[in-house]
Amino acid sequence: MRNISDIIEGYLKAIIEQEDSGTIEIKRSEVAEKFQCVPSQINYVINTRFTVERGYAVESKRGGGGYIRIYRVQTNSHKELIEHILEGIQQGATYTMAEGIIYRLLNEEVVSEREARIILAAVDRTTLHYPLPERDMIRGRILQAMLQTLIYRQLD
DSSP states (O other): OOOHHHHHHHHHHHHHHHSTTSEEEEOHHHHHHHTTSOHHHHHHHHHHHSOTTTTEEEEEEOSTTOEEEEEEOOOSSHHHHHHHHHHHTTTOOOHHHHHHHHHHHHHTTSSOHHHHHHHHHHHOTTTOOOOTTHHHHHHHHHHHHHHHHHHHHHHO
């Protein structure tokens, strides 16, 4: 059974997909009321499921007329997507960032499910037995090497 966060994520993604612009504007309190949860649950979903690594940008305005705007970041090609990701991991990558990146590559059909599992295994905390911040730097380098390989595969 899916949890409430999965359901809210699915709902928001479905709305984004329906919009030609790939952008939605929501009121946190209204979505919370719809799912009968606390508004902080909506914040949690947006902060963890709609990240840059997963291909989204979020902006918000607080107050009575406040809103949360979620954008789906579109790329023109797999190569452009990979290059964009490479720029974001120059200083290393946390495991959460890596998961988001792999999730996005899987969604955009850049990698197969099998390839995604292999990449995640290679950058997992249990695989990289190094202290922070060294572990994040090594994880970033491993991801960079794998993504560079994917760029060249896309050009074939």
